[in-house]
Amino acid sequence: MVAAKTTSVPRSAKFKKYLPLYLMMLPGVIYLIINNYIPMAGLIIAFKDLNFRKGILGSDWIGFANFRYLFATSDALLITRNTVLYNVVFIALNNFLGVTVAILLNDMTALKAKKFYQSAVLLPYLISMVIISYLVFAFLSNDRGFLNRTVLPIFGQQGPSWYTNASLWPPILIFVNAWKNVGYLCVLYLSSILGINKEFYEAASLEGASKWQQIKYITLPLIKPTIIMMVLIMIGKIFYADFGLFYHVPMDSGALYKTTNVIDTYVYRGLLKTGDVGMSSAAGLYQSVVGFILVLTSNLVVRKVSPENALF
């Protein structure tokens, strides 16, 4: 009895103490419930043969038939491979570049130049993919592109036909993606580097630590939690592909599908004409379930390796 009393009193005191925080959380929670949780009821559409006259609940159950087209063909393996491999490269490369650029920017002393570079790396992040696709086209177009018309002739080379050659596209897509997204990650890491107490560096340089040693033993360990968090979030999206990048940038050229077709573009092309709600929900559900499992597993791994950095 006594024990129960002692535990219950601090708990309510704790609640009172954190009440303002709970209140601050409330709008966000309500938003999440309305926007992210209530619509989950609609997931049943993925298992139904939707007919609007019968209504969502009245439509016939058809089990996993809506999922079949995602696995039924020889393309299924290809699109899964493309989606996952591209994302793995994106996660590794973008985070590496993001951290590097952030550290470089942080150590710049000329304030104006620092501001300029910071905006310059962020700018591509704000440009729409459709516009980027035309920037790329300006470089790669066969008979009018900058590369084939101006750059390669200088070296006496004849340019390839970019938009019919699938094997050229993995590096192009990886480059475009990094160019577009590194700026955002860089700003994120920069802010977490700025949060590091300056005294660490002062003490280190007094002890004679080189710049490299400072980065290796102070900066990197201290922004590790941010890096891990970003990577985990990105892993959750590993089954989603940036539709703009894979659809618009290759200009939807059929000859490039081997290296540019990903789950999202496959679903779009497959259902554009039939507009089947059930099948598109199936694709969405499949992507999020796999993403969810991957986040859980990678978090589990992180917890095993360094428990203090795990998300949950």
Next chain:
Amino acid sequence: MKKGLALLLCLMMTLIGTGLTTVALADEEPVEIVMGFFSLNGVPSDLQMVLDAINEITIPEIGVKLVDPIIDNYGNYHEQLNLILSGNEQLDLFMCWGTYWLPFYTKGQIIELDDLLEEYGQGIIEAVGREWLDAGKAGGHQYGITTNRDLAVTRGFVLLKDICEKYDIDVASIQTLDDLGEVFQIIKDNEPGMIPVSGANGGDKLLDTICTYDSLGDTLGVLMNYGEEPVVVNYFDTDEYEQYVRYFHEWYQKGYVTEEVMTSSDNTNPQMTAGRLFANTSNIKPGFDTKQSLTVQRDVVSVPMVEVNTNSSVVQQIQWYIPVNCDHPDKAMQFLNMMYTDERIVNLLCWGIEGVHYAFTEDGHIDFPEGVTADTSGYNLNMGFAMGNQFLSHIWVGDELTMWDDLKEFNETAIFSCAFGFCWDPEPVKTEVAALNNVLNEYRCGLEWGVLDPDTALPEFREKLHAAGIDKVVEEKQRQLDEWLATKQG
């Protein structure tokens, strides 16, 4: 001028007439109808003005008031339509393009119109004719009502006239692809910087200008030779397909076609305007040359490559539907009926208000009124093909005054597919169709413009089609077609 006066008198008389009938219907609230259609020229700024003018006619006569129509650009419209229909918002009557209506049918979002058409749509039946309306049937019931317009099709090439004259090319003598190849060779040799032929990704490809199949909706299983016999064939496996694909690859190697066709999603007309392109591909109908010359802003001449023909897909391109969302289908059908019978309604929808948006010229054409241009006009929709009975609309300057008669003749002389009125329902094989659409997207554009090498790409394409289940789709299509033929005869 006389015609204008007469029309004005008519209008005044009806206005007086309205005054009388309003009294009779005054205690009945008009039913509000929301219609939906896409626009190729944005949403007109004077839309409300035109709606008011229409309502002045429809409220007293059939008790219908048009409110807040759903109008969007072609690109967004069908997506929006999907949202409205799924969200059960008010929409009473809508038009849509091509095969977009099929999912609405399979998901039960549009209603059967058989009884409504008999009861309120006699004017439609009379104007269009039952034989054409058959194209809007699915599963034995009427779902779509086609507009009265060019209901047949021929396809071919559109050439720049001044260049043809420059090299003394006798366009009338161009009959075959070989003839055309010779012309393209002349362009290639003499006009550096000008591409002989090109087109937009998604538009008619080289092969589309010459093929004669009835696509039966989606080209996954077709009827050969204008739909001569009810035998469904996998076209991509035929010798004909291989022959054409090889032929066009030769054109590509000779430089008549460039890789640009793989990436261009834009209309190629501006390139012809700029003189960068000699020819593109298009559907052709009477009056096409004059109209296309206006669009391209240069004189063009068309070369049809196939016979005038028609099938369900051609007619289904523009149809009107009534969705389940509609609370007063009878009123929607009554209004639709007016779009096929009432000259005033048709012209208001097509051209706007006389004196404000258009005016009659002396020879009976219509044109912009003085001081108004295409850019300043508050109602420049120019969508006659979609607004019910196009044959009731006035004829714009530049078109022949006999245009509607020419079009009627064009329609009547068309070769009919034996599957006319059959509607393919892909629902039972939708898994295969989704996979096949990806395969088609991957290869068709490249092969049918001749860009991809048929030696490697064609076997790949065929193999992938089989792997994705085209045989199953063809089989199912044949089954549905046989069933339809049986009920038609029985």
